Amino acid sequence: MTHTHTPRCRDLLGSISEYVDGSLQDDLCRELERHLSECENCRIVVDTFKKTIYLYQSSSAEADLPVGVRERLFKRLDLDEFAKKA
Amino acid sequence: MMVISSQSEISFQALKSGDRAEFARLVDLATPAIYRLGLKMLGNSQDAEDVLQNTFLKALQSLDDFEGRSSPMTWLYRIAVNEALMLIRRRKPQVEIADEPVGESDDIIAPVQLTDWCCLPESEFLTAESKKALDAAIQTLPEKLRAVFILRDIEGLSIQETMEALGLSDTAVKSRLLRARLHLREQLSVYFGGRLKEEINK
CATH class of the missing domain: 1.10.10.10 (Winged helix-like DNA-binding domain superfamily/Winged helix DNA-binding domain)
Known part of the structure; x- marks a missing residue:
């Protein structure tokens, strides 16, 4: 697939981050959505851009602390006496 | 229980006055996030643990300078990012130069x-x-x-x-x-x- 970038596509790219964060001005937002309805390639970029952020956001919840990390940390900080709580 | 104690806000005053129990509470509250940051910045668990330990050691040393203009968490993130960047630079000294154009160009x-x-x-x-x-x-x-x-x-x-x-x-x-x-x-x-x-x- 090839994508000929028009000046509009370029403008769009600059505001895509604020668009997905919901902080883009209303008029710019409407203009962008109008463009997305006409430009398949930009729609794909926006969709995969959103999905990328979503995947990273949801990956942050997992990942438990490996065994021993907390204990070694409390020891290093000389906080052994408080290490029992958790 | 852990959950309850971490929900109440960390007392800035207690931290500043050297309350060790309060600092320990901050450590427990912030450890998962700071470890994760180290892990994502450096890409391996050993470096992540170094970042984690160095962050809290630095925090203890610089409690006097912490003015509470940002939240304790934001303050810790700041220290942790600096620790991570330092570790990265120590690993590959050429990084700073190579990074400059990408970091600043729009x-x-x-x-x-x-x-x-x-x-x-x-x-x-x-x-x-x-x-x-x-x-x-x-x-x-x-x-x-x-x-x-x-x-x-x-x-x-x-x-x-x-x-x-x-x-x-x-x-x-x-x-x-x-x-x-x-x-x-x-x-x-x-x-x-x-x-x-x-x-x-x-």
């Missing part, structure tokens, strides 16, 4: 990958291999962009908090965030685009 690279991989089955995104691909992609980001992306999109800080944690302007945070996200989109498109092809050829 050039946006036009998207190259145009495969719509959003339609892959949800289970495809949850595999160990996919998670590895996500982590590997972060490591390809220039450090300055990586720090912004991790704080904003993984740790969930606001633009304002990210600015405070990194000492950057609003424009700089937004510009780095945009470039980081676009870069990662390209990387993930290569990976998941490949998965999509396999899916179709099944």
